[in-house]
Amino acid sequence: MHIDILTLFPNMFTGVFQSSILQKALEKKKFTYNLIDFREYTEDKHQKVDDYPYGGGAGMVLTPQPIFDAVQANTVDKNTKPRIILMCPQGEPYTQKKAEELAKEEHLLFICGHYEGYDERIREHLVTDEISIGDYVLTGGELGAMVVIDSVIRLLPGVLGNTQSITEDSFTTGLLEHPHYTRPANFRGMKVPGVLLSGHHEKIATWRREQSLKRTYERRPELLTQVQLTEREKQFLKELKNNKM
Incomplete structure (x- = not known):
């Protein structure tokens, strides 16, 4: 399995991938990952990735351009079409059944947002899955993505020493x-x-x-x-x- 993670804070994932079961899974080459700072894909001269929402309201909204371009740049040469997962409190409640479903995929791509939310066109025209890890709001999607990734990787064949523990x-x-x-x-x-x-x-x-x-x-x-x-x-x-x- 290969995992791409679009995030404004890639350093948040360092400890997760260098500890415990995930580190061992990496050493066994059970999966690979790529941390993508989608700010690098913005066409804004000030490197902005968010803007005020049309119609007014509190907070800032992630603009579609850098996320669309980041996804395209990291999927165009792949042999398999990825599941593009938007971490969002409005998404489908995460379950073990969903983890088992995702564990069968070859390529997962996570979009971790910040600020008030996403431009709706990201939801409608880009993602395949919206996932929520609970009925509460975090400062960003990174922690949620870590939860999903951990639960999926442990299900990959050969990651856990005792396969019976999974069942x-x-x-x-x-x-x-x-x-x-x-x-x-x-x-x-x-x-x-x-x-x-x-x-x-x-x-x-x-x-x-x-x-x-x-x-x-x-x-x-x-x-x-x-x-x-x-x-x-x-x-x-x-x-x-x-x-x-």
């Missing part, structure tokens, strides 16, 4: 992930559930599934409407609900 992630199964325990088995009187020490893999799998159901029911019950449940799991949730009442 058990929260939201990958449609449920929140089950609780985890490690040594010691008894820490200050707080004990690990006995089933996890039993060595009985089928019982452990059942316990983990039920704990995922329980945690999802308690914290994100709306997710349960999107999950296909067995009759046994439906009965488990029914009993859980009755015990809560």
